[in-house]
Amino acid sequence: MFLRNLKKFSKLAELSERFGCPWLEYNEKINAPMLLLLRLDFGMLRKELWFPRSVADDRATVIACKPGPDLAGHIKDVLGVSEVDFFVTVPSDLIRIIEHNQDLNPDFPATAGRTPLARVRTYLAARRSLLAHYRTLLAKSRTGLAFIRTGISFVTTGLLFVRIFGMGYLLLIDVPLLIVGCVMTYDGFRWYFSSRDTPDQPSYWQETMATGANFLEVNLENPIPLFNRSDNAKGAADLRQEWTNLSPVMRRRYLANDRTDLAEERSMLSCYRTRMAKTRTGLAFVRTGVAFIGLGFGLVRHYHASGWMVLDIALILIGAWMAGEGFLSYSSGRRAGKEGYLVAQEQGGESNIWDFSFPHSHSAVSPMCHSLPLPVRGGQAAGIWGTTGLALERTVLAERRNVMGRLRTVMARSRTGFAFVRTGFSILMVGIAFVVYFRDGGFGWGLFETLMLIGGLALIGDGIYLSFSAEKYRRQFPYCSGDMEIGVPNYGKPVRLWQKVVFSNASS
Numbered sequence: 001m002f003l004r005n006l007k008k009f010s011k012l013a014e015l016s017e018r019f020g021c022p023w024l025e026y027n028e029k030i031n032a033p034m035l036l037l038l039r040l041d042f043g044m045l046r047k048e049l050w051f052p053r054s055v056a057d058d059r060a061t062v063i064a065c066k067p068g069p070d071l072a073g074h075i076k077d078v079l080g081v082s083e084v085d086f087f088v089t090v091p092s093d094l095i096r097i098i099e100h101n102q103d104l105n106p107d108f109p110a111t112a113g114r115t116p117l118a119r120v121r122t123y124l125a126a127r128r129s130l131l132a133h134y135r136t137l138l139a140k141s142r143t144g145l146a147f148i149r150t151g152i153s154f155v156t157t158g159l160l161f162v163r164i165f166g167m168g169y170l171l172l173i174d175v176p177l178l179i180v181g182c183v184m185t186y187d188g189f190r191w192y193f194s195s196r197d198t199p200d201q202p203s204y205w206q207e208t209m210a211t212g213a214n215f216l217e218v219n220l221e222n223p224i225p226l227f228n229r230s231d232n233a234k235g236a237a238d239l240r241q242e243w244t245n246l247s248p249v250m251r252r253r254y255l256a257n258d259r260t261d262l263a264e265e266r267s268m269l270s271c272y273r274t275r276m277a278k279t280r281t282g283l284a285f286v287r288t289g290v291a292f293i294g295l296g297f298g299l300v301r302h303y304h305a306s307g308w309m310v311l312d313i314a315l316i317l318i319g320a321w322m323a324g325e326g327f328l329s330y331s332s333g334r335r336a337g338k339e340g341y342l343v344a345q346e347q348g349g350e351s352n353i354w355d356f357s358f359p360h361s362h363s364a365v366s367p368m369c370h371s372l373p374l375p376v377r378g379g380q381a382a383g384i385w386g387t388t389g390l391a392l393e394r395t396v397l398a399e400r401r402n403v404m405g406r407l408r409t410v411m412a413r414s415r416t417g418f419a420f421v422r423t424g425f426s427i428l429m430v431g432i433a434f435v436v437y438f439r440d441g442g443f444g445w446g447l448f449e450t451l452m453l454i455g456g457l458a459l460i461g462d463g464i465y466l467s468f469s470a471e472k473y474r475r476q477f478p479y480c481s482g483d484m485e486i487g488v489p490n491y492g493k494p495v496r497l498w499q500k501v502v503f504s505n506a507s508s
Contacts, residue, residue: 435449
């Protein structure tokens with residue numbers, strides 16, 4: 001190290017003597033005014049190897065590798081000044097000065113700056129908000145389907161009274177039942193169709209995975225922002241291993257990229273949850289359709305041919321359409337549940353932020369132990385928990401949100417599995433009711449009953465499989481227990497010194 005620095009200083013002294021101007025080396029304090037940098041192309045500065053340090057009173061102070069009259073004339077035209085004062089430095093230091101003012105670590109692409117990464121996170125947050133809006137619409141749709149089932153039960157009760165007892169004083173009960181049932185059914189269909197065309201969201205899972213050495217980028221040329229990952233930056237992974245030797249600014253750049261990677265994962269998990277929510281809505285539609293089909297076939301078998309046959313067949317056809325449309329989302333939701341569970345398992349086993357931030361103390365113990373005191377001495381506390389410390393804390397909190405996001409995704413898989421069970425149970429009960437109530441119906445009815453029984457059992461088994469693995473994952477985390485502990489932030493102190501507030505389920 002000493003010999004390398006000595007050679008560098010000798011080179012700087014030689015350049016200073018050759019060009020007749022003072023020399024300087026890279027320092028993070030070398031910054032140009034932001035309004036000046038906004039007028040310049042950083043790619044041009046890297047290519048031409050010069051950087052404006054200041055511009056005032058029609059005079060510019062410029063850092064360059066090869067000062068000269070031609071370069072001075074070019075700079076005068078670009079900056080609109082009449083005089084140029086030069087400092088000389090070596091190319092490697094000049095490149096670092098330019099990269100530092102771009103808010104980049106060595107050899108990072110332009111998209112790795114904290115501002116571009118913040119823009120990507122903003123678009124990801126907007127996409128997650130849109131997905132949350134879709135899930136709200138789907139929940140509204142499922143509520144509408146509950147209205148439909150309730151309304152149909154009212155209508156069915158009223159019609160059965162009419163068919164059994166005929167016209168009479170019971171119309172005082174039948175007519176209100178029919179009116180309320182029709183209103184609820186209409187309102188339920190209106191709620192359902194308002195969210196019926198919710199798009200099926202694709203996965204965010206990229207072919208190039210987040211490694212800490214590549215960066216998520218957003219392409220704004222299309223009406224809908226497209227996301228892709230850059231190639232691995234040269235030396236970025238090795239530089240990360242030297243965390244304890246990095247300056248606070250360089251650490252914050254890595255932490256900004258970490259938060260972007262975590263935001264991408266949360267967006268991906270949100271996609272999976274939305275797809276599963278759409279499947280649960282479809283299965284609710286299936287259950288409603290099965291109720292229609294069972295009612296229609298039951299009326300046909302009980303009353304045979306009558307003047308009500310048109311209504312019975314209409315119930316069967318409407319139910320078949322509802323069940324068919326609902327089952328269209330079955331495979332998509334099942335695949336989302338499988339992929340989301342795998343992502344939660346894979347990402348949960350990756351290194352966390354503490355492994356990178358404090359590798360010497362954290363990796364010295366079991367990876368499962370996260371309760372080590374931070375390597376902060378009393379006199380350093382305020383400085384370390386300043387700007388860089390807050391960036392670290394934001395990143396840690398983002399990672400905690402991702403842990404909870406993985407759990408929510410797995411729990412969504414479990415809810416989807418239970419929706420499979422409920423749907424299968426509905427189908428199974430219709431089959432059992434036909435077997436018990438209608439006996440000796442012939443080959444056709446026997447085939448129908450057999451298909452209902454087999455289909456119901458298959459859905460129940462599939463739902464139990466999805467739910468069982470999710471419940472096993474849930475038990476690994478304390479977030480679903482009755483007690484909850486929340487830290488009261490005090491950013492003048494390390495997190496381990498924050499006071500805690502405990503909300504106990506037993507006390508409530």
